[in-house]
Amino acid sequence: xxxTLFLFILLVGRxxxxxxxxxxxxxxxxxxxxxxxxDDLGYEDVGFNGCKDIPTPNIDKIxxxxxxxxxxxxxxxxxxxxxAGLITGRYQDRFGFxxxxxxxxxxxxxxxxLSEETLASALKKSNYKSIAIGxxxxxxxxxxxxxxxxxxxxxxxxxGGHQYFPENWTLQDEYEVKAQYDAYNTKLLRNNTRVxxxxxLTDALSREAVSYIDxxxxxxxxxxxxYNAPHAPLQxxxxxxxxxxxxxxxxxxxxxxxxxxxxxxxxxxxxxLETLSLTENTIIFFLSDxxxxxxxxxxxxxxxxxxxxxxFEGGIRVPFAMIWPNKIAANMVYDKPIISLDxxxxxxxxxxTPVETKNPIDGVNLMPFLTGExxxxxxxxxxxxKFDANDYACRNTIGQKIARRKDINxxxxxxxxxxxxxxxxxxxxxxxxxxxxxxxDWGNQMIDPIFLGLGEDLEYNKLHPDRFHxxxxxKQ
Ligand code: CA
Numbered sequence: 001x002x003x004t005l006f007l008f009i010l011l012v013g014r015x016x017x018x019x020x021x022x023x024x025x026x027x028x029x030x031x032x033x034x035x036x037x038x039d040d041l042g043y044e045d046v047g048f049n050g051c052k053d054i055p056t057p058n059i060d061k062i063x064x065x066x067x068x069x070x071x072x073x074x075x076x077x078x079x080x081x082x083x084a085g086l087i088t089g090r091y092q093d094r095f096g097f098x099x100x101x102x103x104x105x106x107x108x109x110x111x112x113x114l115s116e117e118t119l120a121s122a123l124k125k126s127n128y129k130s131i132a133i134g135x136x137x138x139x140x141x142x143x144x145x146x147x148x149x150x151x152x153x154x155x156x157x158x159x160g161g162h163q164y165f166p167e168n169w170t171l172q173d174e175y176e177v178k179a180q181y182d183a184y185n186t187k188l189l190r191n192n193t194r195v196x197x198x199x200x201l202t203d204a205l206s207r208e209a210v211s212y213i214d215x216x217x218x219x220x221x222x223x224x225x226x227y228n229a230p231h232a233p234l235q236x237x238x239x240x241x242x243x244x245x246x247x248x249x250x251x252x253x254x255x256x257x258x259x260x261x262x263x264x265x266x267x268x269x270x271x272x273l274e275t276l277s278l279t280e281n282t283i284i285f286f287l288s289d290x291x292x293x294x295x296x297x298x299x300x301x302x303x304x305x306x307x308x309x310x311x312f313e314g315g316i317r318v319p320f321a322m323i324w325p326n327k328i329a330a331n332m333v334y335d336k337p338i339i340s341l342d343x344x345x346x347x348x349x350x351x352x353t354p355v356e357t358k359n360p361i362d363g364v365n366l367m368p369f370l371t372g373e374x375x376x377x378x379x380x381x382x383x384x385x386k387f388d389a390n391d392y393a394c395r396n397t398i399g400q401k402i403a404r405r406k407d408i409n410x411x412x413x414x415x416x417x418x419x420x421x422x423x424x425x426x427x428x429x430x431x432x433x434x435x436x437x438x439x440x441d442w443g444n445q446m447i448d449p450i451f452l453g454l455g456e457d458l459e460y461n462k463l464h465p466d467r468f469h470x471x472x473x474x475k476q
Contacts, residue, residue: 111139
Protein backbone atom coordinates (compact mmCIF):
# COMPACT_ATOMS: atom_id res chain seq x y z
CA UNK A 1 0.00 0.00 0.00
CA UNK A 2 1.40 3.39 -0.93
CA UNK A 3 1.75 6.05 1.70
CA THR A 4 -0.78 8.27 -0.13
CA LEU A 5 -3.39 5.54 -0.25
CA PHE A 6 -2.83 4.77 3.42
CA LEU A 7 -3.33 8.44 4.31
CA PHE A 8 -6.44 8.56 2.15
CA ILE A 9 -7.96 5.52 3.90
CA LEU A 10 -7.05 6.98 7.28
CA LEU A 11 -8.69 10.29 6.36
CA VAL A 12 -11.90 8.71 5.03
CA GLY A 13 -12.09 6.48 8.08
CA ARG A 14 -11.65 9.45 10.39
CA UNK A 15 -14.26 11.49 8.55
CA UNK A 16 -16.87 8.77 8.78
CA UNK A 17 -15.97 8.30 12.45
CA UNK A 18 -16.44 12.02 13.06
CA UNK A 19 -19.65 12.01 11.12
CA UNK A 20 -21.01 9.13 13.21
CA UNK A 21 -19.85 10.93 16.34
CA UNK A 22 -21.53 14.16 15.24
CA UNK A 23 -24.71 12.29 14.48
CA UNK A 24 -24.60 10.65 17.89
CA UNK A 25 -23.97 13.99 19.64
CA UNK A 26 -26.79 15.59 17.70
CA UNK A 27 -29.22 12.87 18.69
CA UNK A 28 -28.11 13.02 22.33
CA UNK A 29 -28.71 16.78 22.32
CA UNK A 30 -32.29 16.30 21.18
CA UNK A 31 -34.54 16.50 24.25
CA UNK A 32 -36.62 13.54 25.37
CA UNK A 33 -40.32 14.31 25.55
CA UNK A 34 -42.71 12.87 28.12
CA UNK A 35 -46.40 13.79 28.11
CA UNK A 36 -48.17 12.59 31.26
CA UNK A 37 -51.87 12.82 30.57
CA UNK A 38 -54.26 11.95 33.38
CA ASP A 39 -57.96 11.37 32.96
CA ASP A 40 -60.81 13.34 34.55
CA LEU A 41 -58.60 14.89 37.24
CA GLY A 42 -60.19 17.87 39.01
CA TYR A 43 -58.59 21.29 38.68
CA GLU A 44 -57.88 21.47 42.40
CA ASP A 45 -56.78 17.86 42.88
CA VAL A 46 -53.03 18.42 42.71
CA GLY A 47 -50.89 20.05 45.35
CA PHE A 48 -49.68 22.73 42.93
CA ASN A 49 -53.27 23.92 42.53
CA GLY A 50 -53.97 23.94 46.26
CA CYS A 51 -55.22 20.43 46.97
CA LYS A 52 -55.21 19.75 50.71
CA ASP A 53 -56.40 16.17 51.17
CA ILE A 54 -54.42 14.36 48.44
CA PRO A 55 -50.65 14.86 48.64
CA THR A 56 -49.07 14.83 45.17
CA PRO A 57 -45.42 15.58 45.95
CA ASN A 58 -44.04 14.07 42.77
CA ILE A 59 -46.47 15.73 40.37
CA ASP A 60 -45.82 18.97 42.26
CA LYS A 61 -42.10 18.69 41.46
CA ILE A 62 -42.90 19.19 37.78
CA UNK A 63 -44.46 22.53 38.69
CA UNK A 64 -41.94 23.58 41.36
CA UNK A 65 -38.91 22.75 39.23
CA UNK A 66 -40.59 24.12 36.13
CA UNK A 67 -43.66 26.11 35.25
CA UNK A 68 -47.25 25.97 36.45
CA UNK A 69 -49.86 27.27 34.02
CA UNK A 70 -52.89 28.90 35.65
CA UNK A 71 -54.91 29.52 32.48
CA UNK A 72 -54.26 26.22 30.74
CA UNK A 73 -56.93 24.56 28.67
CA UNK A 74 -57.71 21.47 26.71
CA UNK A 75 -59.51 21.69 23.38
CA UNK A 76 -62.58 19.72 24.46
CA UNK A 77 -64.34 18.86 27.70
CA UNK A 78 -64.30 15.05 27.31
CA UNK A 79 -61.65 12.44 26.64
CA UNK A 80 -61.60 11.46 22.96
CA UNK A 81 -61.71 14.83 21.18
CA UNK A 82 -59.34 16.33 23.75
CA UNK A 83 -56.77 13.61 22.97
CA ALA A 84 -57.24 14.04 19.22
CA GLY A 85 -56.40 17.72 19.62
CA LEU A 86 -53.39 17.11 21.83
CA ILE A 87 -51.79 14.46 19.63
CA THR A 88 -52.20 16.50 16.39
CA GLY A 89 -51.76 20.06 17.66
CA ARG A 90 -54.97 20.95 15.82
CA TYR A 91 -58.48 21.77 16.88
CA GLN A 92 -60.10 18.38 16.43
CA ASP A 93 -63.19 19.95 14.84
CA ARG A 94 -60.99 20.68 11.82
CA PHE A 95 -61.06 16.97 11.02
CA GLY A 96 -64.44 15.98 12.41
CA PHE A 97 -63.34 14.37 15.71
CA UNK A 98 -66.10 16.21 17.54
CA UNK A 99 -67.49 13.33 19.58
CA UNK A 100 -66.25 10.69 21.94
CA UNK A 101 -65.76 7.70 19.62
CA UNK A 102 -67.64 4.45 20.04
CA UNK A 103 -65.68 1.23 20.48
CA UNK A 104 -65.93 -0.21 16.96
CA UNK A 105 -63.08 -2.56 16.01
CA UNK A 106 -64.36 -3.04 12.44
CA UNK A 107 -64.72 0.61 11.60
CA UNK A 108 -61.67 2.39 10.11
CA UNK A 109 -63.53 5.71 10.26
CA UNK A 110 -64.20 5.59 14.02
CA UNK A 111 -61.17 7.41 15.35
CA UNK A 112 -58.36 9.74 14.34
CA UNK A 113 -58.48 10.08 10.53
CA LEU A 114 -55.39 8.91 8.68
CA SER A 115 -55.17 12.35 7.09
CA GLU A 116 -53.87 13.60 10.45
CA GLU A 117 -50.26 13.46 11.54
CA THR A 118 -49.65 12.53 15.17
CA LEU A 119 -46.79 13.93 17.20
CA ALA A 120 -45.20 10.47 17.09
CA SER A 121 -45.40 10.32 13.29
CA ALA A 122 -43.87 13.76 13.01
CA LEU A 123 -41.02 12.95 15.41
CA LYS A 124 -40.05 9.91 13.34
CA LYS A 125 -38.61 12.42 10.89
CA SER A 126 -36.27 13.53 13.67
CA ASN A 127 -35.23 9.97 14.52
CA TYR A 128 -37.25 9.73 17.72
CA LYS A 129 -38.54 6.49 19.16
CA SER A 130 -42.10 6.88 20.39
CA ILE A 131 -43.97 4.96 23.04
CA ALA A 132 -47.69 5.13 23.88
CA ILE A 133 -48.71 3.79 27.27
CA GLY A 134 -52.21 3.48 28.71
CA UNK A 135 -55.43 4.72 27.19
CA UNK A 136 -55.55 5.13 23.42
CA UNK A 137 -59.16 6.07 22.56
CA UNK A 138 -58.26 7.26 19.06
CA UNK A 139 -59.64 4.23 17.22
CA UNK A 140 -60.03 0.49 17.81
CA UNK A 141 -59.79 -0.56 14.16
CA UNK A 142 -56.39 -2.06 13.49
CA UNK A 143 -55.47 0.67 10.99
CA UNK A 144 -55.86 3.22 13.80
CA UNK A 145 -53.80 1.47 16.49
CA UNK A 146 -50.78 3.25 17.95
CA UNK A 147 -48.38 1.14 15.88
CA UNK A 148 -49.98 2.61 12.75
CA UNK A 149 -49.87 6.16 14.07
CA UNK A 150 -46.14 6.60 14.55
CA UNK A 151 -45.58 4.75 17.82
CA UNK A 152 -42.79 2.17 17.96
CA UNK A 153 -44.17 0.68 21.17
CA UNK A 154 -47.54 0.49 22.85
CA UNK A 155 -48.62 -0.92 26.17
CA UNK A 156 -52.23 -0.35 27.12
CA UNK A 157 -55.79 -0.55 25.85
CA UNK A 158 -57.79 0.87 22.96
CA UNK A 159 -61.00 1.86 24.73
CA GLY A 160 -62.06 5.05 26.47
CA GLY A 161 -61.65 3.55 29.93
CA HIS A 162 -60.69 0.35 31.67
CA GLN A 163 -61.15 -1.82 34.73
CA TYR A 164 -58.17 -1.49 37.06
CA PHE A 165 -57.84 -5.02 38.45
CA PRO A 166 -56.43 -7.79 36.22
CA GLU A 167 -59.00 -10.36 37.41
CA ASN A 168 -61.61 -8.31 35.54
CA TRP A 169 -59.75 -8.49 32.23
CA THR A 170 -61.66 -11.50 31.05
CA LEU A 171 -61.99 -10.74 27.34
CA GLN A 172 -59.26 -12.07 25.11
CA ASP A 173 -59.54 -9.38 22.45
CA GLU A 174 -61.73 -6.64 20.99
CA TYR A 175 -63.94 -9.14 19.17
CA GLU A 176 -65.14 -10.65 22.44
CA VAL A 177 -66.58 -7.24 23.24
CA LYS A 178 -70.33 -7.25 22.72
CA ALA A 179 -71.28 -3.84 24.10
CA GLN A 180 -69.58 -0.47 24.46
CA TYR A 181 -68.41 -0.84 28.04
CA ASP A 182 -67.30 -4.49 27.70
CA ALA A 183 -64.16 -2.99 26.23
CA TYR A 184 -63.16 -2.07 29.79
CA ASN A 185 -62.63 -5.80 30.40
CA THR A 186 -60.23 -6.62 27.59
CA LYS A 187 -56.72 -7.89 28.20
CA LEU A 188 -54.00 -5.31 27.68
CA LEU A 189 -52.01 -5.04 24.49
CA ARG A 190 -48.26 -4.94 24.11
CA ASN A 191 -47.90 -3.57 20.60
CA ASN A 192 -50.34 -5.77 18.65
CA THR A 193 -50.41 -8.74 21.03
CA ARG A 194 -52.65 -9.42 24.04
CA VAL A 195 -50.74 -10.04 27.26
CA UNK A 196 -51.34 -11.45 30.74
CA UNK A 197 -50.82 -8.58 33.17
CA UNK A 198 -50.95 -9.15 36.91
CA UNK A 199 -50.52 -5.69 38.44
CA UNK A 200 -53.04 -3.00 39.36
CA LEU A 201 -53.42 -1.07 36.12
CA THR A 202 -51.90 2.24 37.21
CA ASP A 203 -48.88 0.46 38.68
CA ALA A 204 -48.46 -1.59 35.49
CA LEU A 205 -48.49 1.55 33.34
CA SER A 206 -45.92 3.24 35.60
CA ARG A 207 -43.71 0.14 35.53
CA GLU A 208 -43.81 0.12 31.72
CA ALA A 209 -42.99 3.82 31.55
CA VAL A 210 -39.88 3.29 33.67
CA SER A 211 -38.91 0.24 31.64
CA TYR A 212 -39.22 2.01 28.29
CA ILE A 213 -37.13 4.93 29.55
CA ASP A 214 -34.41 2.34 30.23
CA UNK A 215 -34.87 0.79 26.81
CA UNK A 216 -34.51 4.08 24.94
CA UNK A 217 -32.09 5.92 27.24
CA UNK A 218 -29.41 6.22 24.57
CA UNK A 219 -31.50 8.00 21.98
CA UNK A 220 -34.19 10.68 21.88
CA UNK A 221 -37.63 9.35 22.76
CA UNK A 222 -41.19 10.59 23.01
CA UNK A 223 -43.37 8.95 25.63
CA UNK A 224 -47.12 9.52 25.61
CA UNK A 225 -48.13 8.20 29.02
CA UNK A 226 -51.92 8.32 29.18
CA TYR A 227 -53.05 7.09 32.59
CA ASN A 228 -56.79 6.36 32.70
CA ALA A 229 -56.75 7.20 36.41
CA PRO A 230 -58.64 8.76 38.04
CA HIS A 231 -61.39 8.09 35.47
CA ALA A 232 -64.20 5.80 36.69
CA PRO A 233 -64.61 3.04 37.73
CA LEU A 234 -63.30 4.03 41.13
CA GLN A 235 -60.96 1.18 42.07
CA UNK A 236 -57.80 1.22 44.15
CA UNK A 237 -55.60 -1.20 46.05
CA UNK A 238 -55.21 -1.29 49.83
CA UNK A 239 -51.69 0.08 49.46
CA UNK A 240 -53.10 3.39 48.27
CA UNK A 241 -56.40 3.34 50.17
CA UNK A 242 -54.50 3.00 53.43
CA UNK A 243 -52.95 6.40 52.87
CA UNK A 244 -56.33 8.08 53.21
CA UNK A 245 -57.88 6.91 56.44
CA UNK A 246 -58.68 10.54 57.20
CA UNK A 247 -61.01 10.82 54.21
CA UNK A 248 -64.40 9.53 55.32
CA UNK A 249 -66.27 9.85 52.03
CA UNK A 250 -65.75 6.48 50.33
CA UNK A 251 -65.77 7.83 46.79
CA UNK A 252 -63.35 10.62 47.57
CA UNK A 253 -61.12 8.19 49.44
CA UNK A 254 -60.90 5.82 46.47
CA UNK A 255 -60.39 8.71 44.09
CA UNK A 256 -57.59 10.03 46.32
CA UNK A 257 -55.97 6.59 46.33
CA UNK A 258 -56.08 6.49 42.52
CA UNK A 259 -54.46 9.91 42.24
CA UNK A 260 -51.85 8.85 44.78
CA UNK A 261 -51.00 5.82 42.63
CA UNK A 262 -50.40 8.11 39.67
CA UNK A 263 -48.22 10.32 41.85
CA UNK A 264 -46.09 7.33 42.85
CA UNK A 265 -45.70 6.49 39.17
CA UNK A 266 -44.60 10.03 38.37
CA UNK A 267 -42.09 9.74 41.20
CA UNK A 268 -40.68 6.53 39.74
CA UNK A 269 -40.32 8.19 36.35
CA UNK A 270 -38.54 11.23 37.79
CA UNK A 271 -36.20 8.96 39.74
CA UNK A 272 -35.41 6.87 36.68
CA LEU A 273 -34.56 9.98 34.66
CA GLU A 274 -32.32 11.17 37.50
CA THR A 275 -30.55 7.82 37.77
CA LEU A 276 -29.85 7.82 34.05
CA SER A 277 -28.77 11.50 34.08
CA LEU A 278 -31.57 12.34 31.68
CA THR A 279 -33.37 14.91 33.85
CA GLU A 280 -31.70 17.93 32.28
CA ASN A 281 -32.49 16.90 28.75
CA THR A 282 -36.09 15.81 29.19
CA ILE A 283 -39.19 17.94 28.76
CA ILE A 284 -42.16 16.71 30.80
CA PHE A 285 -45.70 17.96 30.39
CA PHE A 286 -48.34 17.05 32.97
CA LEU A 287 -52.03 17.71 32.41
CA SER A 288 -55.55 16.33 32.64
CA ASP A 289 -57.54 15.59 29.47
CA UNK A 290 -60.60 17.47 30.78
CA UNK A 291 -62.05 18.80 34.00
CA UNK A 292 -63.28 16.60 36.82
CA UNK A 293 -66.80 15.09 36.69
CA UNK A 294 -67.24 15.99 40.34
CA UNK A 295 -70.41 14.02 41.07
CA UNK A 296 -69.19 10.99 39.21
CA UNK A 297 -65.66 10.41 40.53
CA UNK A 298 -65.58 12.76 43.55
CA UNK A 299 -63.05 15.05 41.91
CA UNK A 300 -62.83 18.73 42.83
CA UNK A 301 -62.62 21.59 40.36
CA UNK A 302 -62.37 24.11 43.18
CA UNK A 303 -63.77 27.52 42.34
CA UNK A 304 -64.35 26.67 38.69
CA UNK A 305 -67.93 26.38 37.46
CA UNK A 306 -69.11 23.06 36.05
CA UNK A 307 -67.04 20.04 35.16
CA UNK A 308 -66.34 17.41 32.54
CA UNK A 309 -68.48 17.98 29.46
CA UNK A 310 -69.06 21.69 30.12
CA UNK A 311 -67.79 24.68 28.21
CA PHE A 312 -67.55 26.40 31.58
CA GLU A 313 -64.07 26.58 33.07
CA GLY A 314 -64.59 23.43 35.14
CA GLY A 315 -64.79 21.38 31.95
CA ILE A 316 -61.89 22.83 30.00
CA ARG A 317 -59.38 24.51 32.34
CA VAL A 318 -57.03 21.84 33.66
CA PRO A 319 -54.05 21.33 35.96
CA PHE A 320 -51.04 21.80 33.69
CA ALA A 321 -47.31 21.93 34.46
CA MET A 322 -44.13 21.59 32.45
CA ILE A 323 -40.50 21.05 33.32
CA TRP A 324 -37.32 21.49 31.28
CA PRO A 325 -34.42 22.19 33.63
CA ASN A 326 -31.97 24.91 32.53
CA LYS A 327 -34.37 26.08 29.84
CA ILE A 328 -37.37 27.04 31.99
CA ALA A 329 -36.93 28.78 35.33
CA ALA A 330 -37.99 26.88 38.44
CA ASN A 331 -41.13 27.90 40.31
CA MET A 332 -42.42 29.83 37.37
CA VAL A 333 -46.11 30.69 37.15
CA TYR A 334 -47.44 31.51 33.71
CA ASP A 335 -50.85 33.18 33.65
CA LYS A 336 -51.56 33.87 29.99
CA PRO A 337 -53.90 31.40 28.28
CA ILE A 338 -52.36 28.32 26.73
CA ILE A 339 -53.90 25.11 25.38
CA SER A 340 -52.95 21.44 25.10
CA LEU A 341 -52.46 21.97 21.34
CA ASP A 342 -49.31 23.91 22.26
CA UNK A 343 -47.55 20.71 23.32
CA UNK A 344 -47.31 19.59 19.68
CA UNK A 345 -46.12 22.99 18.48
CA UNK A 346 -43.56 23.34 21.27
CA UNK A 347 -42.08 19.90 20.70
CA UNK A 348 -41.92 20.34 16.94
CA UNK A 349 -40.11 23.66 17.32
CA UNK A 350 -37.66 22.42 19.94
CA UNK A 351 -36.73 19.36 17.89
CA UNK A 352 -36.66 21.10 14.47
CA THR A 353 -39.16 18.59 13.18
CA PRO A 354 -40.87 19.27 9.86
CA VAL A 355 -44.64 18.86 9.84
CA GLU A 356 -47.26 18.18 7.19
CA THR A 357 -47.93 21.57 5.64
CA LYS A 358 -51.39 20.50 4.51
CA ASN A 359 -52.40 20.36 8.18
CA PRO A 360 -51.71 23.76 9.71
CA ILE A 361 -51.40 23.41 13.45
CA ASP A 362 -53.27 25.60 15.91
CA GLY A 363 -50.80 25.22 18.77
CA VAL A 364 -48.04 27.69 19.51
CA ASN A 365 -44.43 27.06 20.53
CA LEU A 366 -44.46 28.08 24.19
CA MET A 367 -40.72 28.37 24.73
CA PRO A 368 -40.24 32.02 23.66
CA PHE A 369 -43.04 32.95 26.06
CA LEU A 370 -41.52 30.99 28.92
CA THR A 371 -38.01 32.35 28.47
CA GLY A 372 -39.25 35.95 28.34
CA GLU A 373 -38.14 36.39 24.75
CA UNK A 374 -41.75 37.14 23.85
CA UNK A 375 -43.96 39.00 26.31
CA UNK A 376 -47.08 38.93 24.16
CA UNK A 377 -49.78 36.32 24.62
CA UNK A 378 -49.41 32.99 22.80
CA UNK A 379 -53.07 33.06 21.73
CA UNK A 380 -55.32 36.00 21.01
CA UNK A 381 -58.37 33.71 21.21
CA UNK A 382 -59.16 30.13 22.22
CA UNK A 383 -62.23 28.20 21.06
CA UNK A 384 -64.42 25.28 22.14
CA UNK A 385 -67.28 23.69 20.23
CA LYS A 386 -69.70 20.99 21.34
CA PHE A 387 -71.29 20.28 18.02
CA ASP A 388 -74.29 18.18 19.05
CA ALA A 389 -75.41 20.41 21.91
CA ASN A 390 -74.69 23.61 19.98
CA ASP A 391 -72.72 24.73 23.03
CA TYR A 392 -69.58 26.73 22.48
CA ALA A 393 -67.15 29.11 24.10
CA CYS A 394 -64.47 31.57 23.12
CA ARG A 395 -62.14 33.56 25.34
CA ASN A 396 -59.60 36.24 24.67
CA THR A 397 -56.28 36.98 26.29
CA ILE A 398 -57.63 39.35 28.92
CA GLY A 399 -60.26 36.91 30.14
CA GLN A 400 -63.42 37.99 28.38
CA LYS A 401 -65.28 34.81 27.55
CA ILE A 402 -68.51 33.98 25.82
CA ALA A 403 -70.23 30.69 26.57
CA ARG A 404 -73.36 29.26 25.07
CA ARG A 405 -74.96 26.41 26.95
CA LYS A 406 -78.46 24.97 26.61
CA ASP A 407 -79.34 27.86 24.26
CA ILE A 408 -78.37 30.49 26.83
CA ASN A 409 -75.75 33.02 25.80
CA UNK A 410 -73.35 34.31 28.43
CA UNK A 411 -70.46 36.72 28.73
CA UNK A 412 -68.00 36.50 31.61
CA UNK A 413 -65.00 38.43 32.79
CA UNK A 414 -62.72 35.66 34.06
CA UNK A 415 -60.22 38.14 35.48
CA UNK A 416 -62.75 39.26 38.08
CA UNK A 417 -65.11 36.32 38.04
CA UNK A 418 -63.26 33.05 37.64
CA UNK A 419 -66.38 31.17 38.80
CA UNK A 420 -68.48 32.53 35.93
CA UNK A 421 -71.31 33.66 38.20
CA UNK A 422 -72.01 37.05 36.67
CA UNK A 423 -73.42 37.08 33.12
CA UNK A 424 -72.46 40.46 31.62
CA UNK A 425 -74.27 40.05 28.32
CA UNK A 426 -76.78 42.84 29.06
CA UNK A 427 -74.11 45.22 30.30
CA UNK A 428 -71.60 44.67 27.52
CA UNK A 429 -73.46 43.65 24.37
CA UNK A 430 -70.67 44.87 22.09
CA UNK A 431 -68.05 42.72 23.85
CA UNK A 432 -70.36 39.75 23.48
CA UNK A 433 -70.94 40.45 19.81
CA UNK A 434 -67.24 40.86 19.06
CA UNK A 435 -66.38 37.51 20.59
CA UNK A 436 -69.35 35.85 18.94
CA UNK A 437 -68.24 37.10 15.52
CA UNK A 438 -64.71 35.86 16.20
CA UNK A 439 -66.09 32.49 17.24
CA UNK A 440 -68.28 32.25 14.13
CA ASP A 441 -65.33 33.04 11.86
CA TRP A 442 -63.45 30.19 13.52
CA GLY A 443 -66.46 27.87 13.46
CA ASN A 444 -66.83 28.35 9.71
CA GLN A 445 -63.44 26.71 9.27
CA MET A 446 -64.52 23.57 11.13
CA ILE A 447 -66.27 20.52 9.68
CA ASP A 448 -69.16 18.42 10.94
CA PRO A 449 -68.46 15.25 12.95
CA ILE A 450 -67.32 12.32 10.81
CA PHE A 451 -68.57 9.55 13.12
CA LEU A 452 -71.37 8.85 15.56
CA GLY A 453 -70.38 9.17 19.19
CA LEU A 454 -70.89 7.83 22.67
CA GLY A 455 -74.59 7.61 23.48
CA GLU A 456 -75.48 6.90 19.83
CA ASP A 457 -75.02 3.15 20.19
CA LEU A 458 -78.48 2.20 18.98
CA GLU A 459 -78.25 4.25 15.82
CA TYR A 460 -74.72 3.01 15.15
CA ASN A 461 -75.62 -0.63 15.75
CA LYS A 462 -78.47 -0.39 13.28
CA LEU A 463 -76.11 0.94 10.65
CA HIS A 464 -73.39 -1.56 11.58
CA PRO A 465 -74.98 -4.86 12.61
CA ASP A 466 -71.52 -6.47 12.42
CA ARG A 467 -70.01 -3.95 14.82
CA PHE A 468 -68.20 -6.55 16.93
CA HIS A 469 -68.14 -9.43 14.49
CA UNK A 470 -64.67 -10.74 13.81
CA UNK A 471 -63.75 -9.95 10.24
CA UNK A 472 -62.31 -13.09 8.65
CA UNK A 473 -59.65 -10.91 6.98
CA UNK A 474 -58.52 -9.51 10.30
CA LYS A 475 -55.09 -10.52 11.53
CA GLN A 476 -56.52 -11.08 15.02
CA1 CA B 1 -61.27 12.29 30.44
